[in-house]
Amino acid sequence: GDGKFNATVDVPLADSSGNVVVMNYIVEKGE
DSSP: OOOEEEEEEEEEEEOTTSOEEEEEEEEEEEO
16 A cells, blocks of 8 residues: 555663663554
8 A cells, every 4th residue: 555654663672791772673564
């Protein structure tokens, strides 16, 4: 379809030092 849904998802991850790092992922859905 012509509609597209864009969402930014915040995903908390832990690095090698055990610190929490928030990664931002852009999710695109639709045609």
